[in-house]
Amino acid sequence: MIVADNETAVDLLYYEAIAKTVVRLVSEKSDEPLSVGVHGDWGAGKSSVLMMVEEAFSNDERVLCVRFNGWLFQGFEDAKAVLIETIVEELRRKRPMSKKVAERAKKVLRRVDWMKLARKAGAYGLTFATGIPHPETIKDLGAAARSLIDKSAEGVSSETLAALVEGSDEYLREVAEDNAPEQMHAFREEFAELLEVAEIDRLVVLVDDLDRCLPNIAIETLEAIRLFLFVPRAAFVIGTDEGMIEYAVRQHFPDLPVATGPASYARNYLEKLIQVPFRLPSLGYAETRIYVTLLLVLNACGEEANEFQKLIALAREVLRRPWKGPGLDRKAVEGVLGGVPVEVERAMELAGRIAPILADGARGNPRQIKRFINTMMLRLAIAEERGFRDELNISVLAKIMLAERFAPELYDAMARGSANTGASEELAALEAAVAASSAGLETKSADGKESAPLAEAALPDWPNIEWAKQWAAIDPPLAENDLRPYVFVTRDRRSVFGAVTSLGELDELVAKLQGSPLQVKQAAAEVARLQSIEAEQVFDALRAKVRDTENLTQEPVGVKGLAEMARQHPFLQRPLLSFVQDLPVSKLGPWVVSGWVSAFSEADVEAEFTATLQSWAEQDDNKQLKAASAAVIKLVGKRKRG
Numbered sequence: 001m002i003v004a005d006n007e008t009a010v011d012l013l014y015y016e017a018i019a020k021t022v023v024r025l026v027s028e029k030s031d032e033p034l035s036v037g038v039h040g041d042w043g044a045g046k047s048s049v050l051m052m053v054e055e056a057f058s059n060d061e062r063v064l065c066v067r068f069n070g071w072l073f074q075g076f077e078d079a080k081a082v083l084i085e086t087i088v089e090e091l092r093r094k095r096p097m098s099k100k101v102a103e104r105a106k107k108v109l110r111r112v113d114w115m116k117l118a119r120k121a122g123a124y125g126l127t128f129a130t131g132i133p134h135p136e137t138i139k140d141l142g143a144a145a146r147s148l149i150d151k152s153a154e155g156v157s158s159e160t161l162a163a164l165v166e167g168s169d170e171y172l173r174e175v176a177e178d179n180a181p182e183q184m185h186a187f188r189e190e191f192a193e194l195l196e197v198a199e200i201d202r203l204v205v206l207v208d209d210l211d212r213c214l215p216n217i218a219i220e221t222l223e224a225i226r227l228f229l230f231v232p233r234a235a236f237v238i239g240t241d242e243g244m245i246e247y248a249v250r251q252h253f254p255d256l257p258v259a260t261g262p263a264s265y266a267r268n269y270l271e272k273l274i275q276v277p278f279r280l281p282s283l284g285y286a287e288t289r290i291y292v293t294l295l296l297v298l299n300a301c302g303e304e305a306n307e308f309q310k311l312i313a314l315a316r317e318v319l320r321r322p323w324k325g326p327g328l329d330r331k332a333v334e335g336v337l338g339g340v341p342v343e344v345e346r347a348m349e350l351a352g353r354i355a356p357i358l359a360d361g362a363r364g365n366p367r368q369i370k371r372f373i374n375t376m377m378l379r380l381a382i383a384e385e386r387g388f389r390d391e392l393n394i395s396v397l398a399k400i401m402l403a404e405r406f407a408p409e410l411y412d413a414m415a416r417g418s419a420n421t422g423a424s425e426e427l428a429a430l431e432a433a434v435a436a437s438s439a440g441l442e443t444k445s446a447d448g449k450e451s452a453p454l455a456e457a458a459l460p461d462w463p464n465i466e467w468a469k470q471w472a473a474i475d476p477p478l479a480e481n482d483l484r485p486y487v488f489v490t491r492d493r494r495s496v497f498g499a500v501t502s503l504g505e506l507d508e509l510v511a512k513l514q515g516s517p518l519q520v521k522q523a524a525a526e527v528a529r530l531q532s533i534e535a536e537q538v539f540d541a542l543r544a545k546v547r548d549t550e551n552l553t554q555e556p557v558g559v560k561g562l563a564e565m566a567r568q569h570p571f572l573q574r575p576l577l578s579f580v581q582d583l584p585v586s587k588l589g590p591w592v593v594s595g596w597v598s599a600f601s602e603a604d605v606e607a608e609f610t611a612t613l614q615s616w617a618e619q620d621d622n623k624q625l626k627a628a629s630a631a632v633i634k635l636v637g638k639r640k641r642g
Contacts, residue, residue, distance in 0.1 A: 012315070015280070018280070026237070030202045030233065033235070034234075035229060035238065036275070036277075037238050037239075037240065047208055049239065064202070066206065080224035081112050084108070085112055101197055101198045188227075191231050200233065203234045208239050210240045211241040214248075218248040219249065253265070285359040286326050287322050290351075294311065295370065296347035296350060311328075314332060314333065330536050330571060349575070376401065399476070411490075414427050418483035422481075424479070427478055506538055509538055513564065523561075527569075532571065539562065543558075552583065552589060576599060593616070593625070
């Protein structure tokens with residue numbers, strides 16, 4: 001399962017609000033030149049916003065929307081000329097039958113040729129100063145220049161230079177006839193005339209991937225944009241990382257002072273060029289969870305699927321106010337879809353498990369989130385092909401991938417320590433020390449007078465120990481796991497990262513629901529008072545705890561709590577059944593066949609669980625489970641007959 005990392009007009013992050021704002025701004029200022037910046041880190045979604053803007057203008061015949069990718073034209077000699085030529089060619093395509101457009105386009109392109117010539121003339125001047133022609137200069141000037149190849153600086157006379165100028169097809173003479181300000185003024189007038197005869201009310205140029213270009217190409221493109229800022233009806237929407245453009249300015253103008261006033265020269269340059277900046281926000285926990293869910297459903301069902309279309313509409317409503325909840329509400333999803341299909345259920349479950357890890361670790365960057373999912377899915381697929389997928393716990397894998405990215409010393413220590421037995425003594429010491437520190441335990445010094453926290457006394461000597469302590473506190477603990485399959489599947493050392501969040505006040509209830517049957521029963525009233533979103537959070541936390549259990553032959557801690565959650569909140573019965581059905585049959589103990597009567601009270605869920613019991617009774621991989629299932633089916637049959 002690989003999620004495509006391409007720009008898209010399918011809005012999974014509700015960036016539509018930003019795109020619509022840009023479109024409205026461009027439309028309202030239709031007679032004035034305008035420059036808009038869409039800023040964000042690499043992978044933040046800038047290209048997708050530009051695509052949405054382009055889509056919004058696609059049906060307007062009086063708007064010309066031109067997409068320009070500076071990175072694709074990086075090998076060209078003059079980025080400024082390429083940008084202008086691209087715009088003119090798009091105008092020609094927009095009005096292919098207009099002779100007036102063709103004539104005006106030729107005049108504008110002649111100005112572009114002058115710009116190219118002026119650029120070369122500067123090189124010619126440097127060449128004449130040294131008397132040693134550059135090979136490219138010689139090629140452009142023609143046959144007359146070849147006579148200078150073998151001459152030294154002393155051998156170049158004024159007569160020779162005059163002859164060279166006369167033999168250069170009058171290129172230099174043409175450049176000398178007009179000065180740059182006059183040429184720029186003429187260009188703007190002629191380009192404005194071109195828009196007029198083409199009946200274009202607004203030219204919208206979408207500039208993408210500028211932050212991927214080399215500094216000189218980025219600056220040349222920005223200078224071309226500056227040229228258009230005095231042309232009526234022209235609007236530029238520039239998607240770029242501000243930091244990379246500031247770097248390009250510093251590289252291109254190395255002699256400028258570092259700063260002037262409160263801002264740097266590089267920042268002032270960018271702010272002078274871009275009139276209206278938009279900054280794409282980083283994703284928080286709720287947005288990350290929704291984003292992961294939508295990506296997985298899109299990948300599983302496709303863009304045209306009814307489930308995906310309804311789900312994305314619901315997600316957009318939630319994303320209007322993401323601070324109000326942890327993400328998609330399962331009860332709301334069930335209401336919109338008329339149930340929760342298997343693909344959606346699995347996507348929501350996986351998103352709930354890895355979103356806390358990704359929210360902080362990926363720093364809210366959509367591309368990094370995609371890469372994390374792709375890397376994890378690829379590793380799980382490799383493990384499945386090799387036949388040890390059942391030995392991998394997805395939460396353990398995600399936590400190890402976090403260490404792999406941010407704490408290589410910690411990862412290497414785990415890999416070395418677990419090579420023989422699967423257990424790492426240093427990791428065990430770290431988790432024990434952090435647990436003791438959280439509990440407030442102390443150790444006394446040799447003289448019995450001084451005390452020091454156990455955590456500080458027992459921690460391994462790692463250079464990034466503070467980060468390691470925070471990481472060790474993340475559930476699930478790793479010391480009791482056989483780490484060898486995880487080290488094997490992550491040894492390519494390519495991954496992304498994350499951190500976790502707490503449920504806050506609900507953590508205490510989660511702890512109660514992992515207690516004895518009596519404690520679970522006593523918590524029933526508290527469970528019943530939960531809002532649906534809170535119930536879903538508690539359910540997901542308990543489910544993760546049960547799934548993290550290595551030994552499933554005995555009833556895991558938290559199963560009774562899951563059953564109680566489903567009793568009090570019937571919309572959780574379907575996800576609970578899906579969870580039970582997904583448990584590895586070969587590892588299950590007889591406990592799994594009983595205790596669900598009141599938990600699966602919905603008729604359709606009860607019927608499906610009965611069918612699951614029947615499948616367990618007919619399988620041969622787990623004899624104990626087979627016998628227990630058959631016994632329960634027989635007992636239920638007797639009760640019905642009685």
